[in-house]
Amino acid sequence: MSPADGSVAVAGLSFSYPDGTLALRDVSFRIEPGACVALIGANGAGKSTLLLHLNGSALPGPGLGTVTIGAREVGPGSLDAVRRTVGMVFQDPDDQLFMPTVREDVAFGPGNLGLDPAEVARRVDRALATVDLAQVAHKPPYHLSAGQKRRAAIATVLAMEPGILVMDEPTTGLDPRARRQLIELLKGFGHTRIIATHDLELVLELCERTIILHEGSVQADGPTRRLFEDPGLLAACHLERPPSLRPCPSCGANPMTDAY
Amino acid sequence: MGGTADPFLELATLDALAGGRSAIHRLEPRAKVVTVAAFAVLVASFGRYDVARLLPFALFPAVLVTLSDTPARYLLKRVLAALPFVLFVGILNPFLDRAPALAVGGLTLSGGWLSFASILLRFALTVSTALTLMATTRFDEVCLALERLGLPRVFTLQLSFLYRYAFVLFAEAQRMLQAYRLRAFGRRISLGQFGSMAAQLLLRTWDRAVRIHRAMLARGFTGRFQPPAARAWGLSDTLFTAGWLAAFATLRWVDLPRLLGGLAWGGPG
Amino acid sequence: MHMADALVSPAVGGAFWVVSGTALAASCRSARRSPDGLGVPLTGVLGAFIFALQMLNFAIPGTGSSGHLVGSLLLGILLGPHAAFLTITSVLVVQSLFFADGGLLALGCNIFNMGFLPIFVAYPCLYRPLAGAGGPGRRTAATLAAAAGGMLLGALAVALETRLSGLSALPLRTFLLALLPIHLVIGLAEGAATAGILRFFRRARPELLERAPGGRTSWRAVTLVGMLAVFTGGCLSWGASRYPDGLEWAVARVAGAGAPARPAKADVPARPAGADVQARPAGAEVPARPAGADVPARPAGPGAPEGALHQRLEAVQRTTALLPDYALPGRDGTPEPSRAGTSLSGLVGGALTLLLVAGVALALKFRRRTA
Numbered sequence: 001m002s003p004a005d006g007s008v009a010v011a012g013l014s015f016s017y018p019d020g021t022l023a024l025r026d027v028s029f030r031i032e033p034g035a036c037v038a039l040i041g042a043n044g045a046g047k048s049t050l051l052l053h054l055n056g057s058a059l060p061g062p063g064l065g066t067v068t069i070g071a072r073e074v075g076p077g078s079l080d081a082v083r084r085t086v087g088m089v090f091q092d093p094d095d096q097l098f099m100p101t102v103r104e105d106v107a108f109g110p111g112n113l114g115l116d117p118a119e120v121a122r123r124v125d126r127a128l129a130t131v132d133l134a135q136v137a138h139k140p141p142y143h144l145s146a147g148q149k150r151r152a153a154i155a156t157v158l159a160m161e162p163g164i165l166v167m168d169e170p171t172t173g174l175d176p177r178a179r180r181q182l183i184e185l186l187k188g189f190g191h192t193r194i195i196a197t198h199d200l201e202l203v204l205e206l207c208e209r210t211i212i213l214h215e216g217s218v219q220a221d222g223p224t225r226r227l228f229e230d231p232g233l234l235a236a237c238h239l240e241r242p243p244s245l246r247p248c249p250s251c252g253a254n255p256m257t258d259a260y
Numbered sequence: 261m262g263g264t265a266d267p268f269l270e271l272a273t274l275d276a277l278a279g280g281r282s283a284i285h286r287l288e289p290r291a292k293v294v295t296v297a298a299f300a301v302l303v304a305s306f307g308r309y310d311v312a313r314l315l316p317f318a319l320f321p322a323v324l325v326t327l328s329d330t331p332a333r334y335l336l337k338r339v340l341a342a343l344p345f346v347l348f349v350g351i352l353n354p355f356l357d358r359a360p361a362l363a364v365g366g367l368t369l370s371g372g373w374l375s376f377a378s379i380l381l382r383f384a385l386t387v388s389t390a391l392t393l394m395a396t397t398r399f400d401e402v403c404l405a406l407e408r409l410g411l412p413r414v415f416t417l418q419l420s421f422l423y424r425y426a427f428v429l430f431a432e433a434q435r436m437l438q439a440y441r442l443r444a445f446g447r448r449i450s451l452g453q454f455g456s457m458a459a460q461l462l463l464r465t466w467d468r469a470v471r472i473h474r475a476m477l478a479r480g481f482t483g484r485f486q487p488p489a490a491r492a493w494g495l496s497d498t499l500f501t502a503g504w505l506a507a508f509a510t511l512r513w514v515d516l517p518r519l520l521g522g523l524a525w526g527g528p529g
Numbered sequence: 530m531h532m533a534d535a536l537v538s539p540a541v542g543g544a545f546w547v548v549s550g551t552a553l554a555a556s557c558r559s560a561r562r563s564p565d566g567l568g569v570p571l572t573g574v575l576g577a578f579i580f581a582l583q584m585l586n587f588a589i590p591g592t593g594s595s596g597h598l599v600g601s602l603l604l605g606i607l608l609g610p611h612a613a614f615l616t617i618t619s620v621l622v623v624q625s626l627f628f629a630d631g632g633l634l635a636l637g638c639n640i641f642n643m644g645f646l647p648i649f650v651a652y653p654c655l656y657r658p659l660a661g662a663g664g665p666g667r668r669t670a671a672t673l674a675a676a677a678g679g680m681l682l683g684a685l686a687v688a689l690e691t692r693l694s695g696l697s698a699l700p701l702r703t704f705l706l707a708l709l710p711i712h713l714v715i716g717l718a719e720g721a722a723t724a725g726i727l728r729f730f731r732r733a734r735p736e737l738l739e740r741a742p743g744g745r746t747s748w749r750a751v752t753l754v755g756m757l758a759v760f761t762g763g764c765l766s767w768g769a770s771r772y773p774d775g776l777e778w779a780v781a782r783v784a785g786a787g788a789p790a791r792p793a794k795a796d797v798p799a800r801p802a803g804a805d806v807q808a809r810p811a812g813a814e815v816p817a818r819p820a821g822a823d824v825p826a827r828p829a830g831p832g833a834p835e836g837a838l839h840q841r842l843e844a845v846q847r848t849t850a851l852l853p854d855y856a857l858p859g860r861d862g863t864p865e866p867s868r869a870g871t872s873l874s875g876l877v878g879g880a881l882t883l884l885l886v887a888g889v890a891l892a893l894k895f896r897r898r899t900a
Contacts, residue, residue, distance in 0.1 A: 057474050080480065088478045094428050095471040098570070100400030100420055104488055112480035117489075140275075140400075142427040160479060267584060271627055300633040305539045308695060312879030315886075322890040327897070342629035346533045349691065352699050383533060387629040394626050402626070412557035414569070418619045421573020422580065426623070429574075429581035437585060448595060451718070454587035455725020458598065462726060463733055465578040469571040476570065483568075520885075521878025 005070035005085055006033030006163035006192040008054065013065030015049055015058065023049040025216040027065070031192060031209075033163065038203040038224065039196040041213035042238035047168075047196040048091075050213065054166050054194065055086040069164065084113065087162035087191075091169045093149035097141035102133065102152050105141065109160040127159040131185065147178025151185070164192040171199045200242035204228065212237050229256050268430040270338070277330060277395040283496075284328035284396045289405035291497040295320075295504045296393045300386050302508045309361060309374045312517035314381045319511075320504065321388045330395045339387050350379040399423045404488065417485060425468075432461060531624075532635040532642070532687055538694035539634065545690070546637030552645050553618055559611040572608065576616045579604065580623065589718040596718045601647035602656065602676050603723045607738070610648050617644040642686045647679030655679075665728070672727070673720035680716030684708040 008031040015024040023046045031037050039047050052058040053067050056079045060066060067074040069082050090096050099105040106127050110120040128134045131151040136144060144152060150170065157165065170186075171179045179202075186193065186206055197203060203210060203224055210227050212220040214237040220227050227233060228245055247254045278285070284292075303317055325332055357372030394402070400420055407416040436457055440449065449457070560568075579600040586595040600620075604613035618640050624630040625639065655678045659671035688704045731738050 052474075055478055057478065083478055083480055088475075090471065090475055092468075092471070094425075095468060096475045098421065098424060098472050098476070100398075100424060108476075108481075108486075109479035111486040112482060141424070156479065267580075267628065274627055297633060301539055301542075304537060304542060304634045312882070315879040315882045318883065319886045319889065322886050323893060326890045326893045338629065345531065346536065349536060349699060356699065379536065383632075386632045386634070390626060390629065390633055399626075412554065412561075414557045414560050415553065415615060415619065417569045418573050418576065418615055419622060421569055422576035422619050422623060425574045425577040426580050429577040430584070433581040433584050448588040449585065451587055451590060451721050452725060454585060454598075454722055456729055457585065458582055458722070458726045459729030459733070461582065462578060462730055465574055466571070466734070466737065469567055469574045472570040472574065473567050517878030517882050519878065520881040524877060524881060 007031060007068075007070055008164060008192065008194065009066075009068040010050075010053070011066050011068070013050070013053060013060055013067060015046075015053070015060065015064065023216055024053075027213075027216075027218055029211055029218065029221055031194065033192050034190060035209060036186075036193040036195070036207045038207035038210040039194060039213065040198070040200065040203060040210060040239065041219075044215075045213040045237075046216040047213055051088070051166055051168055051194070051196055054164075055088045056082045057088075084160060085162055086164045086166055087157035087160055089153050089157055089165065089167040089170060091172065093146075093153040094141070096153040096156060097149060099141075101138055101140055102144070102155075103128075103137040105152065106137075106155045106159045109156060113160065123159045123161065127155040130158055131155045132181075145178070146173050147175065147181065150174060150178070150182060154185070162191065164194070165189065166194045166196075168196050169198065170195060171197065171202055200228070200239070201244060204242055204244065212239070214238070268427070268434065271426060271430070273334070274391070274394045275399070278398045280329060280396065282328040282396070284324055287396075287500055288491055288493050288497040289397050289401040290408060290493070291501045292393055292397055293402060293405045293409065295501055295508075296389055298505055298508055299389055302512050303382055303385050305512065306378070306382075308378060309371060311374055311377045311381060312521075313511075313515055314378065314385065316511045316516045317385055317508070319507070321385065321392055324389070324392045324396065328392070328396045330392055335388050335391055335395075338391055339384055342387055343383070346379060346383045350376045353379070401491075404490070408490075413485070428468075429461075429465065432464065436461060531630045532638040532690055533632050536691050536694060537632070537635040537638060541690050541694045542634035542637060544637075545641050546634075549618070549637040549640035549645065552614065552649070553640070556611040556614045556618075560615060572612050572616045573619075575604065575608070576619045579616070580620050587718075587722060589714065592714060596715055596722075598722050598726075599643060599647075599680075599719055600723075601643060602652060602672065602679060602719070603726060605648045605652040606656065606672075606723075606727060610652060613652075614644055614648050617648065638686070638690050642683040642690075646682040646686060647675075650682060651675045651679030668727070669724045672724040673717055676720030676723055677713055677716035680712045680719060681709060684712035 010030075011028050013024055013027040014022070016022050025046075027046075027050060039050065041047055049058065053060065053074070054069070056074050059075065069085050072078045072081055072085075074082050097105050099108055103124060106124045107120050110123045115123070124137075125134070128137050131154055133148060133151055133155060136148060136152075141149060141152065154165075154167075170182060174182060179199075183202055183205060186195075193207075195202070195207060207224055209222065210220075210224040211218060212227060212233070219237050220230075220233055228241055231241065234240055245255055299317070299320055303314065306314055324330070325335065353376040354370060354372035357375060358370045360368035361371035361374050362369040397405075400423070403416040403419045403423075406419075407413055440453075440457070560572075579598075582600065583597045586597050588594075589596045601613065601617050604616050607613070608616065621630075621636065621639050621643060625633060625636050630639075652675060656671045656675035659674055660668045661671075663671075685705070685708075688701060688708055691699065691704065692701045727738070
């Protein structure tokens with residue numbers, strides 16, 4: 001897969017729901033292959049709607065912008081190719097783990113790609129090994145813990161060997177250990193990663209670039225650290241600084257200015 | 261629902277039991293489904309006054325339960341819990357069917373008591389066997405067996421999805437019920453409240469279906485499900501099925517209890 | 530409302546399996562032909578919804594009891610008849626396998642009673658015409674009527690199936706008298722609950738209810754299936770009933786043997802003229818049952834107290850005392866086995882059989898533990 005396949009370009013994207021609410025307003029950005037970009041914003045800012053456009057679950061109306069994955073524009077004719085390239089991990093793993101066992105779930109994607117059974121099995125094993133769930137592959141999804149479910153959902157997507165991973169709130173509901181495991185996992189990926197999240201600590205740790213959405217439009221787009229150091233910006237977008245960037249409660253040292 | 265207070269628990273228990281590794285668990289699902297179905301039909305085929313002739317059929321559930329380590333006490337509890345309706349209908353037999361049918365010494369048993377006993381026996385036999393099937397076979401394997409036995413794929417997929425999401429939906433319904441009870445102080449749900457609660461659940465469920473569909477499309481779903489890897493049919497499966505079917509046929513047409521009774525007492529055989 | 534295996538004869542069970550199976554196959558074909566976008570994820574998850582919903586009991590106004598939603602009509606309105614039928618069938622299958630709600634043989638009957646009748650009869654014949662394109666009032670009335678109608682039809686079917694199977698001695702009229710009023714109330718409650726749910730649902734998602742679910746019910750199909758049911762059931766019952774009604778014969782023998790007439794009125798309602806004689810589908814193996822041969826002459830009791838219960842209690846007392854040296858006096862002194870399907874030696878042998886079965890089970894257990 002050529003590096004160009006992992007690029008994402010959104011240009012002038014606008015979107016309204018059937019009842020008239022404007023969800024996205026002229027959104028534009030470009031992401032290079034291999035980058036890890038966070039998408040943050042208050043609830044209702046349009047993050048989930050934007051994500052849906054990235055794999056063709058929602059399509060831009062005529063004249064309302066374009067979404068380009070690699071060299072392909074997302075449209076009714078390119079859906080198959082787009083979905084092969086963009087792997088989407090949804091907010092609720094239960095929506096994504098619909099087969100009787102984990103193994104069958106992970107095999108679902110590659111199976112649909114028309115690969116031969118041996119190749120499917122190979123990909124399944126690789127994906128399960130990556131997320132460290134090989135030992136529970138035979139179990140039904142409702143026997144897994146929240147963290148395991150999250151990783152299983154990621155495995156279902158990894159098995160398709162996408163160039164781009166899109167994730168919607170990946171750390172919701174995870175205990176600290178499961179969250180740590182997930183972050184380490186994501187750090188090791190070479191895919192282009194776009195992560196919509198409220199977990200600003202994760203953003204600091206993982207994503208060198210952040211896009212802030214507010215009421216459907218892009219308020220800011222730049223290096224994560226710089227954005228988080230702007231309290232006015234964060235407040236205007238109904239966000240706040242993550243704890244690790246706030247002044248220390250005991251000694252008062254300011255992590256952003258003081259060297260420590 | 262069969263008198264169970266917590267259907268989620270029942271489903272979960274059988275689901276857990278079905279994950280066992282005994283010889284019975286390892287049998288090909290079709291073998292088990294076919295023998296259980298044949299069992300149900302043959303048990304039902306006895307005459308209404310047949311009591312003793314039903315008894316040898318207890319061998320089948322007994323052997324299955326023993327070899328699969330299914331907890332007998334649990335089975336008993338489930339059988340008893342499902343008893344009420346059958347009991348209610350059957351108990352009237354002795355009162356309505358008083359024609360004498362069996363004499364012991366100088367006394368008589370009316371036909372009604374015999375048919376009542378027959379009803380109870382059939383019930384115990386079929387229910388315990390069906391539950392044992394579910395305790396030794398994972399549901400998705402049962403679905404697969406049914407499909408390979410001829411059921412349309414659309415339907416077996418339906419069953420699979422239903423089962424898969426039953427646990428999720430149960431949990432949601434339980435949470436809703438819990439939230440209600442914490443503020444209801446013992447009052448039962450009124451019709452109006454039910455309508456609103458059920459509608460909320462329905463809406464969420466519908467949205468969930470949309471999301472699942474979206475997730476399927478996102479992984480390249482084209483409308484056709486790939487057939488899952490099939491378990492191979494082996495010699496033990498053939499022996500199991502043929503053996504039990506032969507046994508059922510024999511027991512159906514040979515009156516074993518009468519033979520045994522005859523041998524034991526030297527009476528009419 | 531569920532039929533149990535114990536009350537169903539193979540003929541009746543088989544007949545309704547044929548009917549329900551046919552309807553299921555037709556619905557599957559229809560579902561395949563119109564992949565309605567969401568398809569299996571929707572019907573599967575809605576099945577789980579109905580399943581879980583049965584946990585929520587509501588108070589039926591006017592009575593002291595609680596009910597739960599069966600859901601057939603709701604599904605019919607939401608999904609259209611074919612998808613709804615698939616869904617409710619899947620719920621019933623899971624219920625029968627896991628909760629012993631109805632048996633495996635009786636499943637065909639249950640699918641017919643609780644699936645086919647509400648969805649392919651009550652929904653098109655009552656709901657659609659009554660609701661028409663009308664407003665909320667008409668829709669609610671239609672829902673109530675269709676739900677009650679569906680329940681009553683189902684109850685009628687249960688009674689008929691039980692009677693035809695011949696395993697319960699309950700007379701049809703009594704059974705109906707007990708079932709119908711209850712199911713009318715339950716049906717109205719189901720209708721009210723369904724209407725309530727739809728009212729909320731419509732307010733939140735009106736577009737989903739305008740989906741005009743496919744599956745215009747073909748009247749020919751419904752009639753054909755109905756006729757098939759009657760035909761198959763009739764054939765199977767006829768083919769299986771090769772023996773005269775054993776009990777009537779028994780009564781005749783008793784009366785003929787000179788025993789004084791027993792207080793017969795208690796028995797008369799159990800033998801509604803004609804209805805019993807033809808319904809003898811109890812399998813080919815039923816031997817002729819002239820039980821009278823074993824009945825020693827007994828004095829007609831002093832009237833009402835000498836009921837079967839009393840007899841039974843006496844029998845129990847005397848059995849425990851008499852078992853070691855039983856004898857079956859025939860009319861001419863030679864032992865004659867009872868022909869009521871179970872003889873005494875049969876019962877003794879039955880006990881031995883149970884011991885044998887228990888022995889086998891224990892032996893297996895022992896072997897496994899030491900293996």
